[in-house]
Amino acid sequence: MTLDDLKHAQRERLIFLDRCLTWRGMANRRDLIERFGISTAQAALDFRVYLGLARSTPPIYDPVRKTYIAASEHEPLAPSGLTEAFDILASDDESTPSAALPRPERKADRRTIALLHQAIRSGKAVHVRYTSMSSGADDGQWIAPTRFTSDGESVHVRAHSFKHGEYRNYLPIRIDPDSSFEEKLLAEPLPVDVDWNTRAIIWLRPKSGLSDRQASVVRREFGFEGEFLRVETRKALEFFFNRRWGLDEKGARLERAKTEYEPIAPAWPNDH
Template identity: 45%
Template sequence: MDPTVVAQLYRAMNGERDIQITYTSMTSGLSDPQWISPVHFHFDGEAIYLRAWSYNHEAYRDYLPIRIAKQIEMITRERPAPLPFDTDWNSFVRLWICPRSGLSDAQARVVRREYGFQEKTHIAVNTRKALAFYVIRRWRLDDEKARLELDRMEELDA
């Protein structure tokens, strides 16, 4: 990750300004210029992300700064209007995690011991709704060969 890119994103975020970036999408492979309005940096345990309002998608999105093309000076502008409320960032969820249902009783006991929770219980992980995807991916809760699975997710009152 280039410190020049991060510094420019940080300045735009602190100045509440939009910034034009050239971002390479994993989905399309395209590297088109686009305007974003950066609001937060966050870390999922593996990578640093930038949460920003995307004018192209008219939604909040997460960007990997490593995929933003380095430029000597990125163009910024005043925000044309206040940003919409980021409901997913400002909402919290609880993920109820348990040993994978296909495990034998002996395997489930080992998993419970390994992760430090008692028999017949779950691990409860509270996180922002916007970050639940990263918890699920990081713990591989959607992988059929993982030792843990997501039992349920519930929204919490703010």
């Protein structure tokens, strides 16, 4: 019996329960009831199933505090990071400003995104007018979009540009919504997207100039023990890496030590 044997709905509930125990160290039926709108009876059933699953380190009911308390050596059923933890820890007051700092939210045109998505699915090229920050709007060009990507700030479309003869990342919002969006079947298969299919392994270390003590604080914060922190991404996204990790900022506490590249075994042969 594992989480996977359960239905989606109950699995979601048990994962939530698991995270309450992991990060709050405690959980109630009430937590499930409020979050999922289920009955007390169902919440009690969920608890029983959970206790069955967490056989190695089950939480224990504390009649004094009237809650389940996670075992001190509690082993989460499903892994979760600080992001998920915050969801569970921040009890939100809808009305007032959020407890989280707002992020710059980039916009996009629904119709443009959908057209790109359909071009990706059907493997067609589309005609678009693209505006770049430096050179302004072009007169229209054919691109063959292959997938969506994210640099953490905004969503990009990865596409083969016939004009430039290479794969590039485009920002959908900069595509003129009044482009023709004419579609065209590809005369010949697209070239392989080498940068997409290259793994970039980036090794970071505490910024030189930090004292040993400071360096060890940095290691603890980012969760590595040895000399380097290893981060893996695709070469096609490497351009955005420094900004995302703030490496070029004044207060940076990490720096790049080295970068290695290796081909990614394609999931399907000849993945474009």
